[in-house]
Amino acid sequence: MEIIKIKKSDWAGGIDKSRKTYHLFGPVKHKNHHIFRQLENNIYPDMEYMSSVLSPKSVLFPQSQKILVTSADASGKACHIFTPPEQDHTPRAVIGIRPCDAKAVQLVKLNFDTKEYQDPYWCSAFEATTFVGLAVNTPSVLDFSTSAGSGPFAQEGLDVLLVDCKDHYLAKILSQKGKEFLNTAGFNEKEDPKAADQVIQQMKISAEKAICSVIQTQHLKKKTVLELYEAPFWEDIAFSCISCGTCAYVCPTCWCFDIQDETQGKTAVRFRNWDTCMPALFTRHSSGHNPRGEKIQRVRQRFMHKLKYFDDKYDQGIMCIGCGRCVEKCPVNIDIRDICNLMNAYKPEKESDAGEIKGEIK
Amino acid sequence: MNTITKNIQELAVSLLRDKTVDIVIGFKSGTVPMSSVPFVAKTTEQARTFIWDTHCRLNLANYLTGRKEKIGIIAKGCDSRNIANHIIENKISREQLHIIGVPCSGMVDKVKIASEFTEEIIEYTEQPDSFVVKTASQTKTLLKKDYLRANCSTCMHPNPVIYDQLAADRVTEPLIENQFADVNRIEALSRDEKWQHFDDLLQDCIRCYACRNACPLCYCPTCFVDESDPQWVGKGTDTTDIRTFHFLRAYHCAGRCTDCGACVEACPMDINVRDFTRKLNKDVFDMYGWEAGLDIKNRPPLDTFNPDDPDEFIK
Numbered sequence: 174m175e176i177i178k179i180k181k182s183d184w185a186g187g188i189d190k191s192r193k194t195y196h197l198f199g200p201v202k203h204k205n206h207h208i209f210r211q212l213e214n215n216i217y218p219d220m221e222y223m224s225s226v227l228s229p230k231s232v233l234f235p236q237s238q239k240i241l242v243t244s245a246d247a248s249g250k251a252c253h254i255f256t257p258p259e260q261d262h263t264p265r266a267v268i269g270i271r272p273c274d275a276k277a278v279q280l281v282k283l284n285f286d287t288k289e290y291q292d293p294y295w296c297s298a299f300e301a302t303t304f305v306g307l308a309v310n311t312p313s314v315l316d317f318s319t320s321a322g323s324g325p326f327a328q329e330g331l332d333v334l335l336v337d338c339k340d341h342y343l344a345k346i347l348s349q350k351g352k353e354f355l356n357t358a359g360f361n362e363k364e365d366p367k368a369a370d371q372v373i374q375q376m377k378i379s380a381e382k383a384i385c386s387v388i389q390t391q392h393l394k395k396k397t398v399l400e401l402y403e404a405p406f407w408e409d410i411a412f413s414c415i416s417c418g419t420c421a422y423v424c425p426t427c428w429c430f431d432i433q434d435e436t437q438g439k440t441a442v443r444f445r446n447w448d449t450c451m452p453a454l455f456t457r458h459s460s461g462h463n464p465r466g467e468k469i470q471r472v473r474q475r476f477m478h479k480l481k482y483f484d485d486k487y488d489q490g491i492m493c494i495g496c497g498r499c500v501e502k503c504p505v506n507i508d509i510r511d512i513c514n515l516m517n518a519y520k521p522e523k524e525s526d527a528g529e530i531k532g533e534i535k
Numbered sequence: 536m537n538t539i540t541k542n543i544q545e546l547a548v549s550l551l552r553d554k555t556v557d558i559v560i561g562f563k564s565g566t567v568p569m570s571s572v573p574f575v576a577k578t579t580e581q582a583r584t585f586i587w588d589t590h591c592r593l594n595l596a597n598y599l600t601g602r603k604e605k606i607g608i609i610a611k612g613c614d615s616r617n618i619a620n621h622i623i624e625n626k627i628s629r630e631q632l633h634i635i636g637v638p639c640s641g642m643v644d645k646v647k648i649a650s651e652f653t654e655e656i657i658e659y660t661e662q663p664d665s666f667v668v669k670t671a672s673q674t675k676t677l678l679k680k681d682y683l684r685a686n687c688s689t690c691m692h693p694n695p696v697i698y699d700q701l702a703a704d705r706v707t708e709p710l711i712e713n714q715f716a717d718v719n720r721i722e723a724l725s726r727d728e729k730w731q732h733f734d735d736l737l738q739d740c741i742r743c744y745a746c747r748n749a750c751p752l753c754y755c756p757t758c759f760v761d762e763s764d765p766q767w768v769g770k771g772t773d774t775t776d777i778r779t780f781h782f783l784r785a786y787h788c789a790g791r792c793t794d795c796g797a798c799v800e801a802c803p804m805d806i807n808v809r810d811f812t813r814k815l816n817k818d819v820f821d822m823y824g825w826e827a828g829l830d831i832k833n834r835p836p837l838d839t840f841n842p843d844d845p846d847e848f849i850k
Contacts, residue, residue, distance in 0.1 A: 204739070205646060205805050223655065226804065227741070236741065237771035311671075314657050315567065413573040415597070417745035419803045433770050444771050452744070454761050504745050504801035505593065506565035506572045 176369040177344040177355055178362045179335075184342070187358035188217055191266065194357045195303070198232045199268040200225050209267070218268040220337065223313055228425030228498065229270050230281060233298040234447075236422075240294060240432075241443040255443060260294070266303040266354055273316075273323040273494040275304050275330035277425035280494070283487050284428045294445070303350045306331040308373075310380055315497025317386040317510055322490040325384070326377035336373050343369050388513040390491055393480055396519070401481055402473065404519050410512060411472035413505040418449030420475065420499040420507070426492050429455075450474055476512050537661070539587040539637060542702040543609055546635050547582035550607045556633050559607035560598050561585040568659040568668075569645040573598060585609070587702070588661050589643040589679060594797040596620070596751040599627045606632055609702070611639035613686075613795035615695035616828030617751040620791055623834055626754060629697075636698030638706040641679070641687035642796075646805050648682050651675070686796035686809060689714045696829055715817040721810065732810075733778070739804040740777045742770075746808045747784055749801035752791050759783060785811035790819045790835035793828050 179187065191197065192214060199218025200207045207222040209229040241255040278299070285295035309316070309325035318324050328334055332351030336343045344360060346352050355361065421427040431448040434441060448455060451472075456465040465471045483492035493509060500508050547559040563574040563584045571590045575598070576582040587609070595608055596617035606627075610618055615636060621627045648668060649656060658669035667676050691714065694705045713719070724732060744760075747753045759767050760780050769776040794816060798808040819825050823836040840849070 205650060208739075237773075313655055409575075412575045412598075415745065415748035415801065417748045417801065418741075418743035419745050419801075422741050422743050423803060431770065435769050435771075446771050449743070452761075500567060502803040504749055504803070506567065506570040508566040511566060 174366050174370065175346040175352070176364045176366050176373075177346065177360050178364045178369075179342040179344055179360045180362075181340055181342070183360070185217055187360050188268070189214075191354065191358040194264055195354070196261075196263065196265040197268055198229065198265060209270075212268075220269050220307060222269070223311075224271070224496065224498065226498070226502070227423055228277065228496065229267055229274050230277065230425045230428075232265070232267050233278065233295055233302065234281065234285075234428065234430075236447045238294060238445045239442055240445050243441045245439040245441070255441075257293070260297065262297045262301045264303065265298075265301050266305055268305045269307040269335075270304055270331075271309055271496070272306050272325060272327040272329075272331065272334070273318040273321070273496050274425050275306050276323040276327060277330075277494045277496070278304070279330040280426045280489065280492055281428045283489065303332045303354045304330060305333045305335060305351070305354060308334055308336045308376070308380070310337055310376060312380060312384050313497060314385060315500050316384055316495060317388055317497065318495035319381055319384050320387040320390070321493050321495030323494045324377075325380040326373070334373075336376060338372065338376075343373055345370070345373060386495075386497070386510060388495070388510050389517040390480070390513060392517050393491070393513075394484055396481070396516075398477070398481060398485070400521050401477065401516055401519065404516070404521070406515055406519070407469050407473045410476075410507065410515075411469040414451070414468055414472050414507060415505060416451045416453070416468055416471065417504065418447075418451055419502050419504060421449035421451060422447060423498040423502050425496060425498070426479070426494060450478075472507075476509065476516065479509070480513055480516055537587065537663075539703050540585065543585050543587055543635060543637070544583050546700055546702060547576060547585055547607060547609075548579045550633055550635075551576065551579050551582055555605070556607040557604035559585075559609070559635075560595050561609040561635075562587065562591045562593075562595075565590070568656050569643075569648065587637060589641065589666070590645070592642045592684065592796065592800040593749060594751050594795045597749060597797065599632075599751075600754045602627070602631075604631075607635060608632060609635050609637060610695050610698065611637045612690065612693040612695055613639075613793045615697055616692065616793040617795060619697055619828040619831050620793070620835075621751065622831045623828075629831060632699075634695065634698040634700075636695030636701045638695065638701065638703050639687075639690075639693040640706055641683040641690065641693070643679055643682045644684040648677070651677070684796055684799075685717070685807075686794045686799070689717075690794070692826075692829070697831060715813065715820075717810075718813050718817045721814070734774070736806060736810055737774070737777050737781060740781070740806060741804060742772070742777065742780065743803060745801040745803060746798035746806075749797040750788070751795075751797070752788050753784070781808070781811055785815055788812050789815040790823070790825060790837045791827050792816055 197212040198209055199212050200209055200222040202219050206226040208227060209225050239258050242258050243255045244251055246252055285292040312325050328347055332348040334345040334347060344355060429448045430445045433444045433446055453463060453466055457463045465474060479492040484490055550556045550559060559576045559582055561574060562571040564586050565571050569590050573593055573595060594617055595614050599621055622629050652670050654670035656668055656670055660667045665676050665678050689711055691708055691711055721732060768779045792812045802808060825836050827835060
């Protein structure tokens with residue numbers, strides 16, 4: 174393990190050096206909040222930020238992405254043949270990503286990079302990306318990452334972990350990609366790894382202690398799908414939901430997308446757009462049938478997917494990393510922490526209610 | 536507990552106990568500072584969790600569409616005007632409703648409050664005319680009147696226009712000299728400045744449709760942006776498609792919008808969606824002297840035909 178010391182006075186210079194090799198993405202103050210976006214040459218990541226309104230998932234999975242183009246122009250070679258547009262997969266680095274958001278990328282990877290199928294767009298972008306994380310010294314009151322499989326100093330999914338020590342950063346190298354990034358930036362002042370790691374450990378302990386929000390998940394796995402599915406609390410939870418896409422769009426782990434074709438003149442483009450399971454349109458079949466036509470079915474689906482089906486399928490914990498974005502942004506304050514705790518504590522009134530299909534199958 | 540909360544709870548409890556209604560729709564406390572949650576009470580026990588404070592910003596008329604039960608509903612001035620709208624537009628019948636009116640002294644703007652602090656707000660407590668905000672390092676007392684939402688500070692109808700019972704005494708209805716000063720400012724811009732203004736306004740839209748879904752007027756079974764045959768508008772992040780959505784939605788609300796501000800409240804990106812609806816409210820007011828939802832007898836001007844209409848084109 175290597176730990177590098179970066180003086181803050183050297184930070185901007187190193188960032189500039191890295192721009193020659195990497196396209197940089199980072200948090201930038203924009204109107205009332207911070208957003209993650211590509212940084213032009215004179216823009217530096219705002220390392221004082223607390224959270225970004227949208228997660229950095231868009232660096233690999235943009236809200237709207239051209240995936241194929243074709244033309245009806247008979248004189249051209251590509252007439253009527255869909256081909257991927259040219260894509261830039263030169264190295265890119267995400268600077269200042271929070272550890273829980275980096276863990277989220279690993280969860281999204283389970284969907285886009287499977288044994289059977291590798292999504293060419295997401296996977297090439299992932300390969301090209303170096304994740305330079307920033308440990309969270311002062312967690313938000315909405316941060317419940319430690320009980321959601323991550324934490325303010327978690328390393329999973331990161332190539333470098335930066336720890337803000339007032340006048341300098343300690344940069345813990347976590348992969349070859351991370352080492353190359355720091356080299357390119359010219360950050361090479363080695364610290365005694367043992368002593369520096371002790372400093373990081375101390376800061377980690379106090380950051381984790383500062384987290385005041387926790388969820389309980391220990392009983393979720395043991396419960397049967399049907400016992401939770403038929404629990405009586407869904408109706409109350411669903412009442413206030415307005416079926417907008419806010420929770421899914423701000424979520425770093427929501428990966429669903431919609432495919433749309435658009436034509437203009439003789440050109441056709443196939444897009445992939447973020448989608449959300451909250452509106453009824455998400456599951457409406459072309460026949461008109463809708464398996465989740467009712468709001469209660471959709472609200473239940475969101476939380477069952479994140480907190481039950483996901484772990485049952487992948488055995489990787491819940492599909493939530495505790496960033497708190499949906500808690501903050503839901504227009505009607507539907508709080509995943511409360512729902513998780515309800516699900517975790519739920520016991521059906523009668524033993525026989527659990528796990529049995531009641532009545533006839535229609 | 537403040538007096539209005541206590542009165543709302545008592546009225547709701549007796550409506551449910553006497554079986555005057557099947558459910559009561561109101562607000563309960565949220566889990567984060569400066570929030571509230573629309574909530575339906577079916578039991579007297581649940582009715583005792585209702586609250587009233589200056590964060591009851593959403594419009595509860597939004598939860599009435601298509602319901603079949605006998606409903607009790609808590610309504611501030613703007614909610615009651617949207618209930619009137621719902622009645623006129625046959626989305627609910629007056630007989631189905633028992634309206635607990637709440638004369639309103641305005642809701643506060645949580646974005647404006649948050650912008651006063653560099654740290655995040657960890658606690659918020661309310662007093663009659665002020666509130667106390669706590670962050671990790673400071674505690675500040677601020678006056679409600681300085682932090683009213685923009686729509687509340689130009690509101691001339693804070694008292695419910697229809698109700699069965701009131702949860703508080705009526706408040707004085709302010710007379711605002713120029714209630715469309717914000718629209719006038721935009722109207723006075725040059726063509727290029729206007730373009731810039733609206734470009735900037737919609738720059739962050741993520742098309743989550745929270746504005747539409749929080750709006751009591753937007754009850755179409757299928758919104759035009761969700762149609763696929765024909766598909767009126769693209770679904771990506773193209774600026775033309777985003778503008779088309781906002782412009783058309785605003786026009787659908789002309790003469791019906793009560794300026795309740797639910798759209799702005801719901802927007803996760805803090806877009807002032809009211810910049811569109813306000814202009815149409817002003818036009819409808821200038822042309823027809825009309826304000827939406829003030830009674831349940833008259834239909835909105837763009838929804839009626841008059842044989843002695845002064846315009847020739849319509850005859």
